[in-house]
Amino acid sequence: MELSKEPLHTQEAFVSHATHANAALTPRARLKLARLIVDHGWKPARAVERYDVSWRTAKKWADRYRAEGPPGMVDRSSAPRQEPNRTPAPVVRKIVHLRWKQRLGPVEIGDRLGMPSSTVHAVLVRCRLNRLSHIDRATGEPIRRYEHEKPGDLIHVDVKKLGRVPDGGGWRYVGRKQGNRNRAATPDLPRNRWRNPLTGTCYLLPATCYLHTVIDDHSRVAYVEAHDDETKETATEVLRNAVAWFADRGVTVQRVISDNGSCYKSNLWKQTCSDLGITPKKTRPYRPQTNGKSERFQRTLAEGWAFKKFYNSE
Template sequence: MNTHKNARLTYLRRLEMVQAITERGASAPDAAASHGVSAVTARKWLARYLADGAAGLLDKSSRLEKSPRAIERHVALAIVELRRKLYLQARIASYMGVSRATVSRVLRRAGLSRLSDLRPDEPVQRYERDNPGELLHIDIKKLGRFDKVGHRISGDRTQRARNVGWDFVFVAVDDHSRLAFTRVYPDETKLSAQAFLRAAVGYFASMGVTIERVLTDNGMSFRSGLFAEVCLELGIGQKFTRAYRPQTNGNAERFIQSALREWAYGDAYANSGQRRAALPQWNHFYNWHRSHHGINRVAPVSRLSMSRKNLLTLHN
């Protein structure tokens, strides 16, 4: 029972009122007056008490017992079963003798509005290369530049920076170790892509890792002849993700999520230049100090096939 704060009659007060009428012979108007309600209200609760006993004095739902527009349960179940047999909505409506809107409403509630909802989920396929450098995931994240604290920090969307431009964050993540390399470029052209690949290969070489293959999406910069020539020059094989399957490049996608949360939106930068300058420091923290759940909660650098002495030298 959920009695509102201004209610004159709680369950116990209703019971007292009807008992005053039935057991002590009080009239309905007198009992009503002593409880601060009208005689009509007293007779209403008396009628419920006589029909259903004390249980009749409990609050009832205000919902109608039967709605003329409500669909029967067996009809709703039949609609869902027909949908599972790949029937189109129009055909279901005609077959069941109901409107298309009714069919649409039932299927929406059942989560079967689209035929694709009937397809079984693709099994999650997880893999990991055996050694560092066997596969390097490369991706790009586009971030808007700004010249003042953004609305994510201030909460004031009227003060958003406009027409400032974009930063393109190129990321490269080693499949085995999750070691990452990042750089920010003013565009995502083939020139920036090939420059980033050269820089990434140089960085990983400094960490004792030789890159054998790279995996990218199907963007124009990665599909360009220039990028292919650089891969050939560096002796690197090139692979592309499946169309409309960003999860194929999952390591880079996951790294970008962490970078956005902990670096890009993790502090109140005065401008995008300040944000850009903070990236190398966060990238160092990610590689050397941040535990990674995908590799048993160790830092990526710990999975490199280098001696501890060499690693300490690089870190210093």
Template sequence: MNVHENARLTPVGRALMVERIERGLSVAKAAQAFGISRRTAGKWLQRHRRGGERRLHDRSSAPRRCPRKTPAWTIDQIQALRRQRMTGPAIAQALGLARSTVGLILRRLGLGKLSALDPKIPIVRYERAAPGEMIHLDIKKLGKFNVEGHRVTGDRRLGRSRRAGWDFLHVCVDDASRLAYTEILPSEGQADTTAFLERAIAWLARHGVAVQRVMTDNGSAYRSKLFASALQAAGARHVRTRPYTPRTNGKAERFIQTSLREWAYGRPYACSDDRAKAIKPWTDSYNLDRPHSGIKGLTPWQRVNNLLGND
């Protein structure tokens, strides 16, 4: 029901008012009873008597006639030029129109941004059948701080940590079960990245998961010979994401989003060292206690045991 935001009555209230008037109540008394002016009450009474299915609904505020409306053939020209990836100002200059007119028409056509011309890439969702068939690795860079920031003080002008350095959150997520392993390391270089891979594979092995494939982005550490040697020693195949396409490694990206929301920014910390100490308890809770919507409400620990037949 499209009722004007300032309307005193809905169509049902208008119908009730008209019904009382037709039963003998005067227009003035009906207007007073319903809290509207006599003129408004008379307007609804007249519309009711003229009939029509929507006689007691608000009419559109759009004009019935628009002599200066942009012709349809001009709109077609604007659309055709836009599909040639011309900018709004360029289209306006080519057709001799105002920029504001072209901008308005492009927004109405859903072509306000050039990115709207690009075909939408279909979302391809996949899930490996067994734990260890594919694990996802990624790194998130987080700024260190040694004084309380605005999340604690409530004042962005206070608590700025100058040149405090960086923490690097390394994550490993099993594709089939979403079982996660995390560490905070001092760098994203090949030595730390490779050592993290080896520890992650060993941690998964202790839980009965044998790693077959490792998916990463195309960062320099993941392309290093040291990392390749560690993969070869573990008997795992390296799978890289498409360049500039982080969604290919979506499970690791999604885990990082969740960890930032619930761990890094979910509570205030006095310093980054306190934040780093909290990652392991949070990861344990993620694996053991937190239900995961992507695996039908199970926890990753329940899921990995189901898939391994350890129930």
């Protein structure tokens, strides 16, 4: 008995998943096998000889074809449909609450709830709370990450302070003793009242380099300028230069977010943002995570450039 000559589009419509490399039957072959047995009355023994599969396999696809039709021929997930030993939802909520609010580990949580620590750990992994770095240290809530849809929707601005490098190199590479000698021998470094050279990062210290960083929220493209101060005039100049730099690359800046530094709270900053058509935004006080993209980029600057190699002068 031959198969009916009906169009194959009815068979192809449900074939949406590729089978593994060692599969004996593709979804189309399963459908043909099932139709031989169900629609054309072939005995399973004759059908399995034609397709070189076991009798049990043929029966499985025939039964599934009777129950579901052609859509039943695709692969199914191997995950169990019922998990009688799964941790109940109320217990999961208690585990998550203790983890969020009290930062307890699996052993302590298991002791409080009277359950194995391995079960608690499995629940924490499933809820992505197995590491404290996945939750906020201050509130215990899961870290909420955000990213704007288009470049220019939001830019982050901040200032990174770096001590100037004395002639001959700083103490990080040459050691404290030689570093002090290099500072003392550098002629243009400012000095305190005891005539000791200043190379730290004190506020408005002439021996400090201020890196004004501007980073796009969506693309992470960064713009940096090095200056001798972090005054409002310098900050607004950097903003104008950065907006023009992004505009040359086809990006229109819509918003800017900064911390609550004095240069960003000035009327000059607000007026500059207004002139550029930018909406200024501020981070929550004592909450640097809101401006985390800029903070992380500054860390990259320090590790990948400022302290990456030896510099023998500023």
